[in-house]
Amino acid sequence: xxxxxxxxxxxxxxxxxxxxxxxxxxxxxxxxxxxxxxxxxxxxxxxxxxxxxxxxxxxxxxxxxxxxxxxxxxxxxxxxxxxxxxxxxxxxxxxxxxxxxxxxxxxxxxxxxxxxxxxxxxxxxxxxxxxxxxxxxxxxxxxxxxxxxxxxxxxxxxxxxxxxxxxxxxxxxxxxxxxxxxxxxxxxxxxxxxxxxxxxxxxxxxxxxxxxxxxxxxxxxxxxxxxxxxxxxxxxxxxxxxxxxxxxxxxxxxxxxxxxxxxxxxxxxxxxxxxxxxxxxxxxxxxxxxxxxxxxxxxxxxxxxxxxxxxxxxxxxxxxxxxxxxxxxxxxxxxxxxxxxxxxxxxxxxxxxxxxxxxxxxxxxxxx
Numbered sequence: 001x002x003x004x005x006x007x008x009x010x011x012x013x014x015x016x017x018x019x020x021x022x023x024x025x026x027x028x029x030x031x032x033x034x035x036x037x038x039x040x041x042x043x044x045x046x047x048x049x050x051x052x053x054x055x056x057x058x059x060x061x062x063x064x065x066x067x068x069x070x071x072x073x074x075x076x077x078x079x080x081x082x083x084x085x086x087x088x089x090x091x092x093x094x095x096x097x098x099x100x101x102x103x104x105x106x107x108x109x110x111x112x113x114x115x116x117x118x119x120x121x122x123x124x125x126x127x128x129x130x131x132x133x134x135x136x137x138x139x140x141x142x143x144x145x146x147x148x149x150x151x152x153x154x155x156x157x158x159x160x161x162x163x164x165x166x167x168x169x170x171x172x173x174x175x176x177x178x179x180x181x182x183x184x185x186x187x188x189x190x191x192x193x194x195x196x197x198x199x200x201x202x203x204x205x206x207x208x209x210x211x212x213x214x215x216x217x218x219x220x221x222x223x224x225x226x227x228x229x230x231x232x233x234x235x236x237x238x239x240x241x242x243x244x245x246x247x248x249x250x251x252x253x254x255x256x257x258x259x260x261x262x263x264x265x266x267x268x269x270x271x272x273x274x275x276x277x278x279x280x281x282x283x284x285x286x287x288x289x290x291x292x293x294x295x296x297x298x299x300x301x302x303x304x305x306x307x308x309x310x311x312x313x314x315x316x317x318x319x320x321x322x323x324x325x326x327x328x329x330x331x332x333x334x335x336x337x338x339x340x341x342x343x344x345x346x347x348x349x350x351x352x353x354x355x356x357x358x359x360x361x362x363x364x365x366x367x368x
Contacts, residue, residue, distance in 0.1 A: 002030065004039055014212045014367045015040075015047055015164035016327075022157055023149025027081065029074050032160060033134075033142035047164035050142070051214060051367070053131045053325045055159045055340030057232040058119040058148035061132040072140045081126060081145070088121040088245070092252040095240035096120070102236065114151035117241050120231055121252075122147055125245065130230040130343060131323045133214070161327065161338070163212055165367035171208040172364045175220060176200050177357040184352045185243050189233040191344040197360070201324070201337060204364050211328040211335045212367040217345065218321035220359035225351035228322050233344040246350045326364075 003020040017040075021030055032052060036044045054060040062070070062077070070076040094117030095101065099110040122128075134142055149156050178195050181188055190197045201215060219226055244251045322345060325338035347358065 002035055004035065015044060016161065016212065017044075018159060018161045019144075020157065020159055021144065021146075022155060023146045026146075026148060026150045027078070027085075028146040028149050029077060030144040030146065031074075031141035032144045032162060033136070033140070036162060037139070044164055048135060048166050049168070050134050050136075050162055050164045051131060051323075051325065052134065052142055052144075053161040053163070053327075053338055054129075054144065055161075055338075055343070056156075057130075057230075057340070057342050058116060058123055059144065059146045059156075059158055059160075060123060060128040060130050061142070061144065062127070063129055063132050064134045064136075066127060067143070072143075074141070074143065077143060077145070081122065081147075084122040084126040085118070087125065087249060087253050088118040089252065090118045091115070092118065094118065094121075094237075094252070096234060096237040098236070104235075112153040114148060114153055116148045116151065117237055118252075119148040120237055121241060121245055124229050124231055124242070125249070127319060129319075129322065130340070131214075131325050131338075133323070161325070163325070163327075163367060165212070167368045168213070168365040169368055170363060170365050171210060171213075172204055174200075174204075174362055176360045176362055178347070178360060180353045180355055180358045181349060182352070185246055185350050186348075187233070187238040187242055188347045189238075189344050190347055191233065191339075197345075198337075201362070201364075204362075205326055205335050205337065208364065208366070209333075209335075210326050210364065210366045211333050213326040213335065213365050214367070215324040215326065215337070216321060216363040216365070217324065218361050220361050223353065223358050223360075226320075226347060226349040226353070226358065228319055228345065228347055230322050230324075230343055230345050232342045233346055238346070242348065246348065 002022075005018045005020065017036060019032060019035060023030075033050070052061050067077075070080055091097075094115075096117035097115035099105070099113060099115075102110060102113065105113055128145055128147075132142075136142070144158075144160050146156075146158065149158075176197055178188070178190065178197055188195070193199065204210075204215075205213075217228065219228060241252075324345070326335040327338040328335050329338075347360075349358075
């Protein structure tokens with residue numbers, strides 16, 4: 001079920017609409033651009049650019065380049081996701097899913113909270129984004145990728161917003177230093193007020209009176225062995241499950257055949273610093289997964305072959321940047337950062353920086 005709430009400025013400014021989606025399956029693709037084309041036609045397509053925003057941590061968008069590599073094809077994207085679902089299968093002993101350890105939840109919440117660590121890790125590992133910019137001229141779809149739509153506790157209710165516009169202007173660019181973690185492998189919540197990162201972004205929006213726009217945040221040159229994502233900063237997920245996935249991307253994978261068992265190392269024998277374990281292992285394991293789920297000689301195989309040709313520390317497609325939306329939700333011209341309730345920008349590192357801070361380059365643009 002899809003409902004469209006329209007929020008546009010009459011006769012001027014960017015086009016802004018919000019869709020409410022009730023998924024019918026745990027894994028589901030919804031062509032958001034197609035829905036808007038059907039509903040608004042030329043009123044939507046007259047804009048040359050669009051910015052797609054998810055409020056969620058287990059549902060989001062592929063960046064345009066990856067979508068193009070997969071030929072915007074829904075079946076190809078499903079196959080691509082299946083590879084990461086093999087790496088992070090449901091019920092693989094994730095600490096996040098051990099509800100008796102989730103002390104932040106009430107008894108009632110524990111009874112209804114879904115066991116979905118696999119969806120969070122798939123979101124991060126497959127390179128899904130909380131928001132993505134597209135420039136398309138034809139009828140190509142833009143897929144809202146749902147990874148946890150239906151669970152034992154019920155069905156999700158999702159919200160995704162789209163801003164269409166013609167151009168953008170840079171209003172400020174700066175470098176923000178945040179305290180680096182003393183731990184070699186760690187994940188830091190950049191939404192934590194004590195780091196000062198969020199406060200700086202809010203000051204930039206207020207200073208320049210941006211109603212609709214975007215923050216682009218990237219690791220500065222020289223900030224190595226680290227990546228950025230936007231997801232739920234839940235302590236057990238970050239401190240245990242994500243760390244294990246960074247140490248060894250195959251840690252949770254179901255060992256369904258003798259050959260796979262022979263190739264995979266026992267993760268307990270891999271020290272935390274040994275992220276560049278034999279590239280041969282990665283290639284062999286992914287080839288077997290591709291064979292088993294029938295993706296040989298497909299565009300998905302070509303995309304994955306590119307991934308495993310990279311250093312294994314990049315295998316999970318951990319990005320060096322993310323974007324955050326600035327939205328005028330009230331219609332009075334006042335912009336605010338478009339956070340979902342559980343969304344946090346997260347700095348992940350798999351090797352200590354050797355410095356007391358890490359530098360993040362921040363760029364604020366206004367949509368016009």
